[in-house]
Amino acid sequence: MATVKFDEATRLYPGNDKPSVDKLNIDIEDGEFLVLVGPSGCGKSTSLRMLAGLEEVNAGKIWIGDRDVTNLSPKDRDVAMVFQNYALYPHMTVADNMGFALKIAGVDKGEIRKRVEEAAKILDLEQYLERKPKALSGGQRQRVAMGRAIVRSPQVFLMDEPLSNLDAKLRVQTRTQIASLQRRLGVTTVYVTHDQVEAMTMGDRVAVLKDGILMQCDSPRRMYDHPDNVFVAGFIGSPAMNLLDVDVADGGVKVGGSTVPVERAILDASSGKNITLGVRPEDLELTTEGQGIPVTVDVVEELGADAYIYGSTKAHQHVEADEDAEGERPFIARVDGRKPPKKGETVFLAPKTGHVHAFDASSGQRLGD
């Protein structure tokens, strides 16, 4: 068990002029479960592979504990990895798959057997030990891949989208199992996913990457309550946060003809007359006509306890290409499931106090606290 530290770690693929991972700085504590999340091509898998030693580090350093592993080969790093498609050795039995690393390390047969059996017990694989991977289901293969990592008791677990080949139901189950297993074993874990729900539910901390750059690294709660920038605000949370480009007015911002009150601190921090306003669908309340954000309802999704309304409002919206465009912008809100508005109605929605996020319209950085 050990800490992990990315220190300005950079990966530039030959022939590219932009690094795939650009000066990544993350300190991971001993026993922590860190999730790297981001859209495809953001550099999350590359970062993980750099830590594994499968990808060269072109600049900066990577530390495991107090060892500088930047130039060590994978076999000398004492890390175990779970691959997206499991990468089980097809010619070996489950037991041999799990014991391979120990065999290479010269551990004696009895000890290997003991440790493989222990891991198999934890993962409920005992009756499959003599089978070949081909004779296992997807979920079982996934567990064998986990077992292969556990058996080694390495300093760090690396997991590269280990659940993406499972069906939805099994994915949710396995998600919980992996998280609780990690807590029990206490091994520092770096976990890559593109699924923000996985990231939020599993990680002690979540690191959001975009275009090779770390956007924010925080606890799931903090990430949700306090996104550092527009990208994180839009990426974390489902359905996504409503982001509108709005003009600053006296004591608030103007949205579709009415003024929405905004904290003084945010208004003071905004340099221009234009900011990006962010409100989560769950942080909105129906209010009286003319008071909040006017939204024309297009679709109502009734989920029982809650209902989501998908509609549109007239405002700027944060669009990088043409920021001043004016027009209909999509808008999502969660309302009481027992008395939802009807399709085609116009409703007025006011953000709950203290749940308004504001970002600089040009830099996308958070304004105020």
Next chain:
Amino acid sequence: MVIKLASAVLAILGGISGAMLLFWILNKLVESLGHRWEDRIKPWAFAGPAILAIGVYLIYPAVVTVQLSFANATSTTYVGLANYKDLLTSSDFLGVLLNNLLWILIVPAGTIVLGLGVAVLADRLRPRGERVTKTAIFLPMAISMVGAATIWRTIYEYQPEGETQTGLLNAVQGLFHAGPTFWYSIETLHLNSLLLMVILIWTQAGYSMVLLSSAIKATPEETIEAARIDGANERRIFFRIIVPQIKGTIITVFITVLIGVMKVFDIVYVTTNGAFNTDVIGRRFYNELFTNGNAGYAATIVVLLMLAITPVLIVQVRHFKAEEAGR
């Protein structure tokens, strides 16, 4: 020349139209029998000519060969097992069998080791270098055995001492003021046989390389990365992860080359013609039949060869079936 070409074209056209006519007539005949009989007889009507051809040109000669192996040199009287007894007790013929055994032990294995080596090393070259290397290694495949043996004869060629050495090996030796060596005559450790085996390995390495190379490229990269993280070095990854995953291809190559080796004839015929204790079954058969005119011995040799190849063929067919089932 023109007449030859014309008759070739005529033979092709005649053959094809003859076959078409035959099947057309058979079809008509079967159809005239009425529905019930048509369904029953049709498969036989179409497969029949092929079965007949196999019977006449393959099965019948095989049976006759077995029969002749119990007859005397001129196939006039039966001699029982005398031919077998003669051959299997002759130290000369046992030497031939030993030679064949050496070929079997060395050539398929050598071909695979060489093919694997080239495949692995070429894989690390840049794409262009890999293409050029593989083409060069594959080229001998396009040469007939007789051609290959003739090329290697110019390498092993020997002229008496004092004369200009036209053989490559002896010319090189000459540069170091050694030799010349009459390579074909070195019976120590069967070196002369080994030199002949090199020729066959040279021609087969390309085939082995192409199959093994594509198999190596098809092994999932993740299993190699997983092994790397599991602590395996490159040598272990090759023997523990890559080789087991391409085992099926290795067996296929091994069996194919093995069957070729058991039938080897041309190389020995062109180079030593069986002298200096380098003879093999294939050439010995030819010698018995056409030089010594002993049909009994010749047939017996063929039967022994058939007996030896049969188990290999059974293994091969089983292996292919297993490969198909595993897909």
